[in-house]
Amino acid sequence: MxxxxxxxxxxxxxxxxxxxxxxxxxxxxxxxxxxxxxxxxxxxxxxxxxxxxxxxxxxxxxxxxxxxxxxxxxxxxxxxxxxxxxxxxxxxxxxxxxxxxxxxxxxxxxxxxxxxxEERPAEPIAIFMADKTEPGAFNYPQYKMFADPFNTAGLVIDPTMHEGYKFEILDVYAGESVTLNAPEEIYDILALIGTPSQYVIRRVYRKADNMIASVTSIERLNLLAGKYVGKDDPVMIVRVQHGFPALGEVLEAFSFPYLVPGWMRGSHYGPLMPVSQRDARATRFDGPPRLIGLGFNVKNGRLVGPSDLFDDPAFDETRRLAEQIADYMRRHGPFMPHRLEPTEMEYTTLPLIQQKLKARFKKEAGVAEAKKSIYEKQVEGGD
Ligand code: F6R
Ligand code: MG
Ligand code: MG
CATH class of the missing domain: 3.30.70 (Alpha-Beta Plaits)
Structure with missing residues (x-):
């Protein structure tokens, strides 16, 4: 069953x-x-x-x-x-x-x-849930868990993991997906998932037997609703141990408080701070973006647990660094790169302000008008 x-x-x-x-x-x-x-x-x-x-x-x-x-x-x-x-x-x-x-x-x-x-004789899993960020926020840690031997020792020393993993990556704008293999295609994988607002790792499979290893929510609420209605705070299920990364290898991927989009008004980059269930509240500048992790064993469908995975002094330094990064980023105020890039701001309430200002702009003779933004040109591969 x-x-x-x-x-x-x-x-x-x-x-x-x-x-x-x-x-x-x-x-x-x-x-x-x-x-x-x-x-x-x-x-x-x-x-x-x-x-x-x-x-x-x-x-x-x-x-x-x-x-x-x-x-x-x-x-x-x-x-x-x-x-x-x-x-x-x-x-x-x-x-x-x-x-x-x-x-x-x-x-x-x-x-x-x-x-x-298909439940293994023992089926340990970890469930990660974040607030004030979006699904692509799980790209970085999944790469660390399933493709980076500096994070996951098992990729090197465990024969059941040595063949690597397959990454199913979704383009949330085009509605297309592609499956790429690690380690052979890690540069291709990174070329995509390094743009986490567009390319989201949806599922990871163990290459040797196609067994599902992780799955992430991919819904982007603002793309669905066509306007800003809050951030698409993501969840992820990861199977651990015995041919999958050990629990500690999975958690190690969160030991660095990397920057994610979200935070205040879904419009700012900030560090993802792993916290205990008790501290899973958005406070400073509506954040910083927070992550909780719960560990369970699944037995005949029964959920045994949970264990509050980040309720641990081993993550105190990560949290301290996250606070330092939060201070550093906040001092940029409304300036990029604390504030998100223009393409992402299209999905916030900023366009309403830009619309209002539009009427006050006047044409400047002699200043060439670019047909498209620099970003659009890059995407199309134009000059
Ligand atoms: C971010 C978020 C909050 C709100 C902010 C303003 O995802 O939910 O940061 O964007 O508190 O909220 P409103 O516009 O409801 O006052
Ligand atoms: Mg939220
Ligand atoms: Mg909300």
Whole structure:
């Protein structure tokens, strides 16, 4: 019997700004999931939050994109939204882009990461959930985990990992995907995933036997909604140990607080700070972007755990460096490269301001007008 792990998340409103999920909304979602467990729709579940995002971790035997499971998540978010509205929480119902559920949650706002697996005799997994950033934020650590021997010792010394991994990369603008092999094609992989706003690693497979190793949510809410409705805070499921990176190799990938887009108003680069569940709240400048990790074992669909993976002094230095980087970046104020590049700002509220100013510009004789922005030319390979 196969087990499916579904992690589905949405921001349905939060306390005191885009800051933290209110426990009463989690209780409302819990009722729906408890009922679904009783009725046999799901086998087990765990509800948590990172910042303003509610995270539903569910297991079942129904496969990916299952209507009943997705409807359960939708109902949980809807019930939680009712409570959020009742309590007058901020941005209640924010990520639910539609009023009616139809088939599955794709394109409806919530972020989804699902993985159908044949459980190994012991099936340890790690689930990562971030607030104030976007799906491409998991490109860097996945590369470290599955392709960088300086991070993952097993790539060199474990025969079951030595052949490497396959990366399925999605172009979120074109709606196309490509699968590339590591280590042979790592330069090609990096050529794409180094632009994480466009190219997102969706799945990683072990090359030797095609076994699924990781899956990431790829929904970009702003691209779906056509306007800024909050950032597309991502989730990722990673299988660990015994032919996959060890838990410690997976966590090692987060020991460097690399810069990710998001943070305040979804418009700034900032360091991704791994924190404990207790510290999973967005505070300074609505951040800095935060990451939590929960470790489970899955047994016949049962979720054993979790262990709060970053609740550990071993990550204190990472957090300290993240705070230093936050200070450094903040001192740029509204200037790039703290503020995102213009192409990414198109998906924020900045165009409204630019529109207003447009009428005040006047033509300058003798100054050549570029037909396209420098960026567009580069993309087309033009001069
Ligand atoms: C970022 C985020 C927050 C808000 C900011 C302004 O993803 O959710 O940083 O963008 O707090 O929020 P509004 O416009 O709702 O006042
Ligand atoms: Mg959020
Ligand atoms: Mg939000």
């Amino acid at each position: 196969k087990t499916t792990i579904s992690v589905i998340k949405a921001d349905i409103g939060s306390l005191a700004g885009h800051h933290v999920v209110h426990p009463d909304t989690m209780a409302a979602a819990n009722k729906v999931l408890a009922e679904a467990k009783k009725n046999g729709v799901i086998i087990d579940y765990y509800i948590t939050n990172v910042g303003d995002d509610m995270e539903l971790i569910m297991t079942h035997n129904r496969g990916e994109l299952d209507t009943k499971v997705h409807e359960t998540a939708w109902d949980a978010f809807k019930e939680a939204t009712k409570v959020a509205k009742d309590l007058g929480l901020y941005a209640a119902g924010q990520d639910l882009l539609s009023d009616t559920f139809s088939g599955n949650l794709k394109g409806m706002g919530p972020g989804i990461a699902e993985m159908e697996i």
